[in-house]
Amino acid sequence: MALVYGFEGLDLYVTKLLSTKGNMTNLGILFNELQVGADQEKLILTMGGHYSPDYPVDSVSKNFDWVHIQAYGYHTPLVDNLTAAHVALYDPSSPVNTDYGINEWIKRGLPASQLVLGLAYHRYAWTLVDPNDNGLGAPAKGVAIIDDGKVGYKHIKQYLRSYGVNSVFNSTYVMNYCVIGSFWIVFDDV
Template identity: 50%
Template sequence: MINQSSYRKSFIESSIYTARIYGFDGLDLSVGPSISINLTNLGTLFDEWRVAIASDSKKSGKSQLLLVMSARYSPAQHPVTYPIGIMKRTLDWIHLIAYDYHVPAEFNFTGAHAALYGPSNWANTDEWIMDWLRGGLSASKLVLGLPFHGYAWRLVNPNEKAIGAPSSGPYVTRDGSMGYKSIKSFIKGYGYGAAAVYNSTYVMNLFVFGSAWINFDDVESIKAKISYAKENNLSGYSVFQLSNDDNWILSRAGRLSVKISIFHFILLILMKHWTRDVSIAFE
């Protein structure tokens, strides 16, 4: 689509039309980890899109639609390869999909799927964010993605439990993915005393019992990541997805971490309850 001007024009016009018809606040383009995408033309798309959004606003008398990009981590696609200059002037912010780095359907050893920190040979959010900043992008353009889900691996040897332990594949579900609520229920099923542990080195929570090895973000991880986002002057954070929460446990942890008033927090949830993810900006 992005390689031909006529396709870009059609896409831009239809996206703006759809956003206006359904009363959306903006548009979010998800850019997957592909080495085949023409990043020069991606910059052209953003330029043309921003011009069209401004024109639409002038004609309709409405506020300009937000223009956002969601980016996934990819070792083959370093942040500096993106058209940073164009992105800085055309995008309102960039959603960092800071999870699903390491999943049981793709690797035969356990790993942290949403590590904030880690060795240089492990995908981790801090290293990725620093790459964006070194590439020239402002921290105020970045929104940190927080996962309300985790992954379950089946250990080859129950006695080998460390990160990087051999795995025979996903556990519990077909691809190993589990929502936070399902993970907490699964742990409770093992009876009194069964509990996950917090790993501050990677900023992750881990439950290991028998052949089950489950990595996810609990309250400690969510709070630590929000603190990190604030300390590094990021624009805010987003969550995926609210329906995975367990009685608002993680959502409350996020609210308390940024000291949002309970009124505005409830209002935000009511406004967004039909969506799969929510973004919160720091004041």
């Protein structure tokens, strides 16, 4: 089908749900079969995966041209009741960050040349429990601004300008955040 529509490859996204220990052997077999087919048709084979490897990395390394890592979605206002870094490059208090995940992929055998970071264009907005307690890790009571809390960078910049708010840069997590009333928005700046 890829060739019929003029595509040059296939991209497989394996969710964390599929990558349970019981499925590891089957995933390895599937990856091998996909590569045989891709080689026969001269197609590029790529895989999207969780920031931290939950897959048979030796099979991934052998069978995929590259892997794009989902380096985002670590914390969201739909799940977390504390403000947090959605795309934490580094987090000294937790392994839930890009630095840790990339190092795990490499440590388990995937060459760095096969890694591509998948970064989200959107960021999240939380509603603070107390607008006066508004730093990283502040208590929150869910999403802000829109239903799922996702806010595009363009809109964040518009909010900053229209409300005359400055953002705060956190060099440990390599992120910016701002507070607009009871809304807490995390984002990456230029």
